[in-house]
Amino acid sequence: xxxxxxxxxxxxxxxxxxxxxxxxxxxxxxxxxxxxxxxxxxxxxxxxxxxxxxxxxxxxxxxxxxxxxxxxxxxxxxxxxxxxxxxxxxxxxxxxxxxxxxxxxxxxxxxxxxxxxxxxxxxxxxxxxxxxxxxxxxxxxxxxxxxxxxxxxxxxxxxxxxxxxxxxxxxxxxxxxxxxxxxxxxxxxxxxxxxxxxxxxxxxxxxxxxxxxxxxxxxxxxxxxxxxxxxxxxxxxxxxxxxxxxxxxxxxxxxxxxxxxxxxxxxxxxxxxxxxxxxxxxxxxxxxxxxx
Amino acid sequence: xxxxxxxxxxxxxxxxxxxxxxxxxxxxxxxxxxxxxxxxxxxxxxxxxxxxxxxxxxxxxxxxxxxxxxxxxxxxxxxxxxxxxxxxxxxxxxxxxxxxxxxxxxxxxxxxxxxxxxxxxxxxxxxxxxxxxxxxxxxxxxxxxxxxxxxxxxxxxxxxxxxxxxxxxxxxxxxxxxxxxxxxxxxxxxxxxxxxxxxxxxxxxxxxxxxxxxxxxxxxxxxxxxxxxxxxxxxxxxxxxxxxxxxxxxxxxxxxxxxxxxxxxxxxxxxxxxxxxxxxxxxxxxxxxxxxxxxxxxxxxxxxxxxxxxxxxxxxxxxxxxxxxxxxxxxxxxxxxxxxxxxxxxxxxxxxxxxxxxxxxxxxxxxxxxxxxxxxxxxxxxxxxxxxxxxxxxxxxxxxxxxxxxxxxxxxxxxxxxxxxxxxxxxxxxxxxxxxxxxxx
Numbered sequence: 001x002x003x004x005x006x007x008x009x010x011x012x013x014x015x016x017x018x019x020x021x022x023x024x025x026x027x028x029x030x031x032x033x034x035x036x037x038x039x040x041x042x043x044x045x046x047x048x049x050x051x052x053x054x055x056x057x058x059x060x061x062x063x064x065x066x067x068x069x070x071x072x073x074x075x076x077x078x079x080x081x082x083x084x085x086x087x088x089x090x091x092x093x094x095x096x097x098x099x100x101x102x103x104x105x106x107x108x109x110x111x112x113x114x115x116x117x118x119x120x121x122x123x124x125x126x127x128x129x130x131x132x133x134x135x136x137x138x139x140x141x142x143x144x145x146x147x148x149x150x151x152x153x154x155x156x157x158x159x160x161x162x163x164x165x166x167x168x169x170x171x172x173x174x175x176x177x178x179x180x181x182x183x184x185x186x187x188x189x190x191x192x193x194x195x196x197x198x199x200x201x202x203x204x205x206x207x208x209x210x211x212x213x214x215x216x217x218x219x220x221x222x223x224x225x226x227x228x229x230x231x232x233x234x235x236x237x238x239x240x241x242x243x244x245x246x247x248x249x250x251x252x253x254x255x256x257x258x259x260x261x262x263x264x265x266x267x268x269x270x271x272x273x274x275x276x277x278x279x280x281x282x283x284x285x286x287x288x289x290x291x292x
Numbered sequence: 293x294x295x296x297x298x299x300x301x302x303x304x305x306x307x308x309x310x311x312x313x314x315x316x317x318x319x320x321x322x323x324x325x326x327x328x329x330x331x332x333x334x335x336x337x338x339x340x341x342x343x344x345x346x347x348x349x350x351x352x353x354x355x356x357x358x359x360x361x362x363x364x365x366x367x368x369x370x371x372x373x374x375x376x377x378x379x380x381x382x383x384x385x386x387x388x389x390x391x392x393x394x395x396x397x398x399x400x401x402x403x404x405x406x407x408x409x410x411x412x413x414x415x416x417x418x419x420x421x422x423x424x425x426x427x428x429x430x431x432x433x434x435x436x437x438x439x440x441x442x443x444x445x446x447x448x449x450x451x452x453x454x455x456x457x458x459x460x461x462x463x464x465x466x467x468x469x470x471x472x473x474x475x476x477x478x479x480x481x482x483x484x485x486x487x488x489x490x491x492x493x494x495x496x497x498x499x500x501x502x503x504x505x506x507x508x509x510x511x512x513x514x515x516x517x518x519x520x521x522x523x524x525x526x527x528x529x530x531x532x533x534x535x536x537x538x539x540x541x542x543x544x545x546x547x548x549x550x551x552x553x554x555x556x557x558x559x560x561x562x563x564x565x566x567x568x569x570x571x572x573x574x575x576x577x578x579x580x581x582x583x584x585x586x587x588x589x590x591x592x593x594x595x596x597x598x599x600x601x602x603x604x605x606x607x608x609x610x611x612x613x614x615x616x617x618x619x620x621x622x623x624x625x626x627x628x629x630x631x632x633x634x635x636x637x638x639x640x641x642x643x644x645x646x647x648x649x650x651x652x653x654x655x656x657x658x659x660x661x662x663x664x665x666x667x668x669x670x671x672x673x674x675x676x677x678x679x680x681x682x683x684x685x686x687x688x689x690x691x692x693x694x695x696x697x698x699x700x701x702x703x704x705x706x707x708x709x710x711x712x713x714x715x716x717x718x719x720x721x722x723x724x725x726x727x728x729x730x731x732x733x
Contacts, residue, residue, distance in 0.1 A: 043731045045393040046369045150704045240701035257358045258691040
């Protein structure tokens with residue numbers, strides 16, 4: 001047995017350097033700037049700067065609109081996660097039962113993942129446009145007056161559908177892989193014992209899929225927290241009456257449109273804390289405990 | 293030897309031309325004019341660059357108004373700011389308060405020794421951009437005011453006179469009902485810019501204050517007062533008309549869904565910027581468009597007063613050298629010349645910013661050949677502006693515009709009454725103004 005040992009102390013650092021540099025420049029430094037900014041009150045041009053301590057944070061948690069945004073984000077995240085994972089699981093189960101055409105279906109279902117979120121947003125905006133869209137027209141025939149420009153529930157439904165649509169593909173792939181990893185013998189044994197398809201799913205398949213499901217849950221929540229920005233921007237712009245103004249969109253609106261940098265920075269820091277917590281949960285809890 | 297001489301002679305000539313070329317001072321102009329307006333703007337700049345050999349203006353399109361403003365501010369923080377930036381009217385409060393960042397235009401023109409007469413500009417336009425001492429802080433470029441567009445063919449189909457637009461809100465309702473009952477169109481009217489047209493201009497048009505301290509012109513301590521009886525009545529009506537189908541909401545901000553409703557002949561009337569004219573004419577394929585002034589409530593004393601402007605002006609930013617500022621001043625003189633202004637006004641539907649440009653357009657017979665194109669200018673100059681109708685100036689107004697949209701949506705969704713929605717606009721708006729005041733003390 002030959003073991004290679006590098007005596008060089010510098011080399012590992014040298015090899016790590018590009019990655020560390022990228023992390024520093026594109027993550028740590030801006031994050032540090034945001035953290036610093038969150039303690040300041042500053043005019044847009046940066047001409048007058050004043051240290052205000054935690055005032056930006058205090059104002060944030062007193063602001064009913066921020067609390068509303070938190071609530072909207074929770075509703076939105078849960079809805080997107082449930083809809084996209086539920087649909088993806090159904091599709092994956094259906095494909096798993098197929099023998100010959102499974103690959104063709106898999107390829108087709110994965111396609112939407114290649115669509116950029118902004119384009120997906122525009123597409124759904126067209127489909128649901130109250131004036132020129134096809135869906136409001138059909139819903140009108142069915143007796144429902146769709147108008148996501150005024151109705152807050154309609155708007156939430158629209159952004160949930162538009163955000164879930166793309167994510168279904170991603171979740172689907174993982175579920176298909178997860179299903180394939182479950183030994184057929186287990187399900188066959190259950191079948192021989194007299195368990196029907198529904199019973200087999202809930203007692204054998206779904207528990208064995210739980211590592212995949214937990215992983216996807218975290219990934220999906222992170223997705224709804226950040227990557228849904230273009231979808232919101234292209235469809236509702238956070239409206240009507242802030243009913244779809246999720247946290248990341250509010251950071252953008254307050255900081256880049258409203259030029260209120262202190263508050264916007266404080267919001268980013270809160271968002272960062274949420275994601276750090278989620279990641280910690282994923283590593284500490286899910287990766288270790290969901291084992292069989 | 294001779295050959296060598298010839299070569300060095302050539303090289304010398306080449307370096308001299310290069311030197312001559314280098315003498316041209318280059319300045320950056322960041323703007324927010326996309327599409328046809330952007331093409332026209334580049335044409336104007338090209339005309340300027342070719343008209344003299346000292347300065348070169350380089351225009352760059354930076355996206356929407358808020359994006360352009362944010363880009364310029366971010367650039368200023370990074371010390372990469374352009375010399376000239378186009379900022380929309382609601383950004384005026386922010387720019388004005390940034391004293392160390394801007395180079396006021398009146399001072400620029402004075403320092404550069406340009407022949408500059410502020411009184412040649414239309415007061416309704418310039419008033420928006422002058423400080424309390426009457427000094428012009430930015431250069432008006434594209435200013436517009438909302439007017440009423442209507443579908444002449446639908447009017448005729450409904451048995452109305454195709455040449456007579458409604459003048460009062462009572463007529464708007466009456467006409468809309470006739471149009472809807474006759475089946476000429478399914479909706480009476482729609483509008484772009486709820487904030488700008490149906491609140492700010494509504495207030496000015498009826499001589500109602502938008503805020504204290506002369507609508508904010510008097511200082512950063514101003515407060516909003518848009519929850520007065522006229523505004524509340526109008527918003528109550530709008531909510532009712534939306535329910536009745538007379539009015540259809542076109543969305544927040546500029547109201548992206550409004551123009552298609554008018555173009556598709558779904559709504560017979562449409563209120564929006566006079567600068568939408570080019571777009572309206574291009575899209576009104578199957579019908580003829582008429583123009584009118586904004587409607588008013590005839591039971592409100594003092595109405596109609598005059599409407600206020602929107603659009604953008606050019607701000608000069610600090611941090612460049614003297615030569616570049618000379619270039620900017622020279623370019624501004626060119627931009628405000630009657631020929632350039634008249635051309636821009638006639639092409640775009642923006643207001644002519646100088647009296648001379650208006651006179652020139654009249655002389656050229658533009659208004660006779662294009663009836664209705666002078667509605668906008670007649671409307672802003674209908675009466676001498678009062679404290680309530682010369683414009684508005686509040687800090688953080690970009691965000692306040694969003695607040696107005698949100699509260700209007702809450703009104704339409706039935707979550708609030710007009711009084712509650714407008715009270716909320718005032719309360720939330722004032723909080724934003726206070727925040728701005730604190731950051732800019």
